[in-house]
Amino acid sequence: MSNNENSAGLAGVTAGKTAVCTVGKKGVGLTYRGYLIEDLAAKAEFEEVAYLMLYGELPTQSQLDAYKQRLIGMRGLPDAVKKALELTPGDAHPMDVMRTGASVLGTVEQENDPEAQQHDVADRLLASFPSMLLYWYHFTDSGKRIDVETDDDKIGGHFLHLLHGEKPSADATKAMSTSLILYAEHEFNASTFTARVVTATLSDFYSAVTAAIGALRGPLHGGANEKAMELIQTFEDADAAEKGLKEMMARKEKIMGFGHRVYKTHDPRNPIIKEWSKHFAGDDAYKRNLYEISERIEQVMWDEKKLFPNADFYHATAYHFLGIPTHLFTPIFVISRLTGWGAHIFEQRADNRLIRPNAEYVGPEIRDFRPIDQRGS
């Protein structure tokens, strides 16, 4: 491990080894186990990428078919989880619902023998996260207890089916699959590093995942896609966005969905999801306006600050055009990133050492202790 001087936020510090992913490596912006994100997004299904993450190699056709069937069979929720979701308030943030759902499942289907169980636990969470989220969503919205076990073979299609109550179009399913691929993995980002820290204490898979969800929830990480949507919707048109953005920058406000700790000029995931956003905007006046507002924000951010959209920015309008409510955006990131977290949890377990860095002490020198009755009022 290197030990840099100015390492606030561990910026620039190499905190361990991984064979899962490269981020910002010259010439190859993002790779999962050696495969370019552009190839995976264009040519693979999300379930292939999930398999690559969790089992180490791309599946053959028969392995993929079997894997999809396995995931379909793992979508049901135990009664205890349903009851807990029914008791969770409708105004809870859906990321808290994901965290709670994962935690309750971990009490019912405990991981007591990681070596034997860890793949089952990872697949179970992957398969049942959409069920948890949308069971809670419909129950608290309308009191309806939905059947969470559709026969859609793709997780993205299954998600949209549960959300809207009808089978999605092929286009919508493809867009969701691409989105899930883009969000699946990103080296030592804050949530994955959190999962590894928890794992390194020899804790269980569910604890690592619930902690990771907590880290992903914040607007400096996964929560940025929701904040980006809220921002885009505050502007009437592109000109108003330009004016508003400049005022925000004058006030030194952060614009969510822009900038990145590792990428310095662009995020390779952005053009891929931007294309889907543009595709769904089409000629529809309302959607076109939101897309144009987004493009103007992108332009202003580059002209004024040389900051570029990260993976979250155009995910906002892409999801919005798919009819997904804004507060469900970051939970979709959870469904996808579970695969990356899983890969890192397995990798950490295979070559473990407690993660426990030092701190530079900046507090007071040793001083006299005064009993409480001598400290004044």
Ligand SMILES: CC(=O)SCCNC(=O)CCNC(=O)[C@H](O)C(C)(C)COP(=O)(O)OP(=O)(O)OC[C@H]1O[C@@H](n2cnc3c(N)ncnc32)[C@H](O)[C@@H]1OP(=O)(O)O
């Ligand atoms: C999928 C993901 O998790 S991608 C990241 C999602 N998060 C966001 O979009 C939140 C907005 N972006 C940010 O806050 C940051 O760019 C981060 C958190 C992604 C990276 O943070 P860091 O590497 O610590 O960079 P830091 O926040 O120090 O920014 C460096 C400089 O750029 C500025 N800057 C960075 N991002 C932004 C932004 N989105 N809006 C305005 N200014 C920004 C900072 O104010 C800072 O300026 P200064 O040097 O004048 O103080």
Ligand SMILES: O=C([O-])CC(=O)C(=O)O
């Ligand atoms: O790598 C990061 O810091 C954040 C990010 O883009 C991700 O987790 O997808």
